[in-house]
Amino acid sequence: MVPATLSGFISGNQVTLLHNGEDYFPAIEAAFDRARHEIYLETYIYENDPTGQRIADALKRAALRGVSVYLLIDGYGSKDLPRSMLDYLRAGGVMALVFRPKISRWTFRRERLRRMHRKIAVVDRETAFVGGINIIDDRESTADVPPRYDYAVAVTGPLVEEIRLSVRRHWSMVAWSRFRKGVVNGGEIPVSTFTGGEMSAAFLVRDNFRHRRDIEKAYLQAIERAKSEIILAHAYFLPGLDFRRALVTAAGRGVRVVLLLQGKVEYFLQHYASRALYGNLLDAGIEIYEYHKSFLHAKVAVIDGHWATVGSSNIDPFSLLLSREANVVVDDEGFGETLRQSLKQTVEIDGRRIQADNWKQQPSSVRLMSWLSYGLLRLMMGISGYAGEYSPARKVRKSAPEE
Numbered sequence: 196m197v198p199a200t201l202s203g204f205i206s207g208n209q210v211t212l213l214h215n216g217e218d219y220f221p222a223i224e225a226a227f228d229r230a231r232h233e234i235y236l237e238t239y240i241y242e243n244d245p246t247g248q249r250i251a252d253a254l255k256r257a258a259l260r261g262v263s264v265y266l267l268i269d270g271y272g273s274k275d276l277p278r279s280m281l282d283y284l285r286a287g288g289v290m291a292l293v294f295r296p297k298i299s300r301w302t303f304r305r306e307r308l309r310r311m312h313r314k315i316a317v318v319d320r321e322t323a324f325v326g327g328i329n330i331i332d333d334r335e336s337t338a339d340v341p342p343r344y345d346y347a348v349a350v351t352g353p354l355v356e357e358i359r360l361s362v363r364r365h366w367s368m369v370a371w372s373r374f375r376k377g378v379v380n381g382g383e384i385p386v387s388t389f390t391g392g393e394m395s396a397a398f399l400v401r402d403n404f405r406h407r408r409d410i411e412k413a414y415l416q417a418i419e420r421a422k423s424e425i426i427l428a429h430a431y432f433l434p435g436l437d438f439r440r441a442l443v444t445a446a447g448r449g450v451r452v453v454l455l456l457q458g459k460v461e462y463f464l465q466h467y468a469s470r471a472l473y474g475n476l477l478d479a480g481i482e483i484y485e486y487h488k489s490f491l492h493a494k495v496a497v498i499d500g501h502w503a504t505v506g507s508s509n510i511d512p513f514s515l516l517l518s519r520e521a522n523v524v525v526d527d528e529g530f531g532e533t534l535r536q537s538l539k540q541t542v543e544i545d546g547r548r549i550q551a552d553n554w555k556q557q558p559s560s561v562r563l564m565s566w567l568s569y570g571l572l573r574l575m576m577g578i579s580g581y582a583g584e585y586s587p588a589r590k591v592r593k594s595a596p597e598e
Contacts, residue, residue, distance in 0.1 A: 208352030209392035210525050212505070212533050213326065216333035219347045220246060226318045227253040232384035233263040235317040235362040239272035239310065239507070240329035243280050247330050251284055258288030265289075265366050269311040270296035272329070292369050294519075309403060312507050312518035314347070315362055321387040323350045323358040325398070325523045327430075327494045327507050341489040344541070346534075348505045348523050352392040361400060361521070394527040401508060401520040410508045410522050411515050415441050417498045421450045424500065426538050428455040428493040431465045432472075433511040439472070443479040451482070455493075455542055458485030465511065467568035477551040484546030494522075497538065501531040 213219045227234055227250075234257055241247055258264040266284065268276065270293045284291050294311035316324040326347020333342040350358065399409045418425060418441040425445060432454065434442070446452045454476070460466045473483060494514075497503045506522025508514045525531070 204395035204397045204524070204526055205352075205354045205357065206395045207390070207392050208350060208354045208394045208396045209389070210394050210396055210523065210527070210530055211349040212530065212537070213324075213328075213347045213349060214537060215342050215345055216246065216328060217342065219324070219326070219328045219345075220250070222349055223316050223324055224250065224253045226316070226322050226324070227257050230257045230262045230318045232319045233265070233317075234319075235265045235267075235315070235359070235366065236330075237267045237311065237313045237315045237362060237365065238330045239269045239312045239314060240331050241266075241268045241273045241276050241280075242329070242331035243275075243277055244332045246332045247276075247280070250330050251280060254289050255284060255287035263290075265362075266291040267294060267311065267362075267366055267369060268292075269294050271310055272312070292366070292373060294369055310513075310518045311365075312514065313365075313400075313521040314507050315358065315521055317355065317359045317362055319387075320355060320359055320384055321351065321389065323355045324348065325350065325358065325507075325521055326505050327492055343490045343492045344486060344488070345492040346495050346505050346537075348525075350396065350523060351387070351389045352394075352396075353387075354396050354398055354523075355387060355389075357398045358521075361398065365519070394525055394530060396526070397524045399504075399506075399522050399524060401515065401518070403519075408515070410506070410520060411438070413504070413522075413524055414438065414496065414510070417496075417502045418442060418445055421445050421498050424451045424453070425496070425498050426453045426455070426535060426542075427496045427510070428491070428538055428541075429510050430457050430461075430490075430492045430494065431509040431511040431514070432456050432469050433465065434472075435512070435515070438510060439476070442476070442481060446480045452480075453482045453484065453542065455484050455486060455491070455538060455546060457491045458487035458547060459490055461490055464568050464571060467565045468571075469511075471565035471568065473549060473554055474551075477549065477554055483549040484542050485549060486541065486545055487547055488545045495534060495538070497531050497535045499531075500535055501528045502526055503531045503534050505534070 213222055234254065236254065254264050254266065266289055281291050295309070314326055314328055324347055328345045328347045333345065334340055399413055400406050401410045415437060425442070442452055456469065457466065477483060494507060494509050495505045504522050504524045506520065508520035508522050514520050
């Protein structure tokens, strides 16, 4: 088996694109109902809504028939999940843990800002799901609002073992910090016999140990090698200097660079801070489209029609420097074209293009709001100790000289 390192891919996989909760939730529920040995589920947000209850029932059904079920949620992302839901799951045999349960809205200490942002499910060493979709209804309170725009992938093949090892290690780490409560007992289950895939894929994580920049480096390598087209779709887009320089340089050598970004205001600070960068990117010839139809929650990319990634990592300092993230990278023309066509359709039908000339004519109050948000976010990063590692405020010019 070739290790799923930054530059290495594992062959022989089948990776299926899942768009929105309409595809994702039936797929994971069906996998949980097929489980015979074990289920791991990691999610940043677990909401006590009809979707959360539906998945909880599937987890409990599995546990009651003897499947070992491990649920890990984030203490901040799932802070509104009532204790009654965890009690319900635990009473049915589900082992549930909370990553960093102590939270505070008023601290910028590193350990409190480091969150578990991964969204992963692994079933029986046979199937894994990785992406950006939380366990939450992907529609807002009114049914006439379109669902959040998001993606995940279903994986079968040898890459599943890499993903499983990662979630087992993560679970055991959190369990040890809770006085060994729920530590994996090490029992082995049958290895998958899946042999029908032909895709090369890698599993990349971002943590605070050996893989601090693996996801960012994978993006940068692919962008630097791009020959014709780069399409990025991200809910929160606040890249550092190296990332912006790579995009500007690619545009300068004739690569079409397309950014599909959040149009609706979900989080005020991130929204306006991202818009502070639009001017430099537009001047470099980069196309920017905003998605206003619903909330864009995607974290995906396609480069030259064959390199593609789907996962939980945004291109912002919180994902790239603080949170635990997980992405699947696929090098396959068929998969790449499927994701490319999905993004292209969204850009053409629902994308609102930001024109450079119009952007320069925006009111000074809007411009001021963007830069104040940018400065405040930089201050937060400085207080947390990351200002030296992440420097997005420096201007990038078309020639992208060393600064």
